[in-house]
Amino acid sequence: MKASIVGASGYAGEELIRLLHGHPNIEIAYMTSERHTGERISKLYPHLKNIYDSELISLGDVRRIAEDSDVIFIALPHGHAMKIVKEVSDLPVRIIDLGADYRFADTAVYEEWYHVEHVDPYAERAYGLAELYRDQVRTARIIGNAGCYTTASILALAPLVKGHLVQPDSILVDAVSGVSGAGRSPKESTHYPEFYDSFTAYGAVSHRHTPEIEQALADMGGILVTINFTPHLTPISRGILATCYATLRDGVAAEKIDAAFSEMYAEEFFIRLLGRGAYPATKYVRGTNYCDIAWHIDPRTHRVIVFSAIDNLVKGAAGQAIQNMNIAFGLDERAGLDLVPMYP
Known part of the structure; x- marks a missing residue:
């Protein structure tokens, strides 16, 4: 081909x-x-x-x-x-x-x-987040590859929204990206002396990935979903860590959260469930198409906190595009993407 x-x-x-x-x-x-x-x-x-x-x-x-x-x-x-x-x-x-x-x-x-x-x-087009829209991607001529922040955020929250385990108007997403997400063209805000040894938020309440996350979650849950999404930049070259918060519905036990992630992603090669209480890190997915997910339950605030780590240039861009291509052409979904993370 x-x-x-x-x-x-x-x-x-x-x-x-x-x-x-x-x-x-x-x-x-x-x-x-x-x-x-x-x-x-x-x-x-x-x-x-x-x-x-x-x-x-x-x-x-x-x-x-x-x-x-x-x-x-x-x-x-x-x-x-x-x-x-x-x-x-x-x-x-x-x-x-x-x-x-x-x-x-x-x-x-x-x-x-x-x-x-x-x-x-x-x-006609398909939304190119393979794990959730595989059937649509398989037959589409035009595939709109999911964004980087959105991939990390949607994959972290989809099991909770689909299972109606959280209140859909309570979702907050704080996501941190490496500077490669800003592209290769030089900008003052990403100039080395301006950016190095610093950490900053941007695009609060106005970032364009907000409606993309809401669209996919609403589709998963069949309900209106409204979120707060705040992106941040950190002085690393690649990687995204999304920290997602949501209020649990009454009667939702921790075991239900565990089961929701297992049921949705147990057969997904590129999603690695680290389980309750773990902490993903961008270094552990660097250079690969993996998405590492872990979650914590806070009984005091009755909230669930989900962490999701991806490489923004792979699972958040090129790797996801190739995964979508593999699906669309009936190839092995792992072809070209069965990679071991680069470490350290």
């Missing part, structure tokens, strides 16, 4: 290259970058020397790329994928968008939070 990467010069695009290199069924056909057209990918990323030395091309004739590809990964900011998809809508190529353009069932929600008019609002 041939895969092309649109936006290969960013961190998510580079991670797709790394992971697809070890995929037994995939050959990379095209890698595009408007900013670095004509440059070798190994010049931008020297660790790829003698592995991938091909030149980056301009998106240019997107139809030619689509005609020569079985799947296209679009690793661009929001607002770009929908224009590309619309241009090749008559072709059989599968599209996996790592941006936000196809994550929402209701594009009005997308337009409200992203302040961009959606030019392809009626396209």
Whole structure:
């Protein structure tokens, strides 16, 4: 199979290259970058020397790329994928968008939070959080890859909301991300002297991943879910740790919480349940598609606290995209992703 990467010069695009290199069924056909057209990918990323030395091309004739590809990964900011998809809508190529353009069932929600008019609002799409939407992903032509913060948060909370074990208006999510989540382009806020040896919150009450989390949880529970989501940045290169709080419904014992996680995730290879009382860490999932989950019960406040750790560039982006591709093409879901975490 041939895969092309649109936006290969960013961190998510580079991670797709790394992971697809070890995929037994995939050959990379095209890698595009408007900013670095004509440059070798190994010049931008020297660790790829003698592995991938091909030149980056301009998106240019997107139809030619689509005609020569079985799947296209679009690793661009929001607002770009929908224009590309619309241009090749008559072709059989599968599209996996790592941006936000196809994550929402209701594009009005997308337009409200992203302040961009959606030019392809009626396209059929699947939400690409594989463990929860596998059946939809299997048949979809367009897959809206779940976001990084959202993956960690939704996977942590889905068993509780689906089992109606918590009050749906009591959910709080504090999530901490490594700085690679901000992208490769230099910014003052992520400049080394500004950012190192510091820890900061941002986007309180307004972060665009909020409605994405609410959408998936509402879908899981069949009820309206309203959350508070506050993201933070910490001076590590990759990783997300989400700490999720919710008030238990009356009569919910700790054993019910344990059972809810086991029932939902016992057969999921990429979700590792650490159990009640444990503490996941970003280091233990680094470079992999795993999501580590643990939970604690506070009898004094009658709340459950769930911790979820992922690598934001893998399970939160490129790895999840490849997992979705594997499902969509009927491949082994672990293909290219059965990796041991890098340690230390």
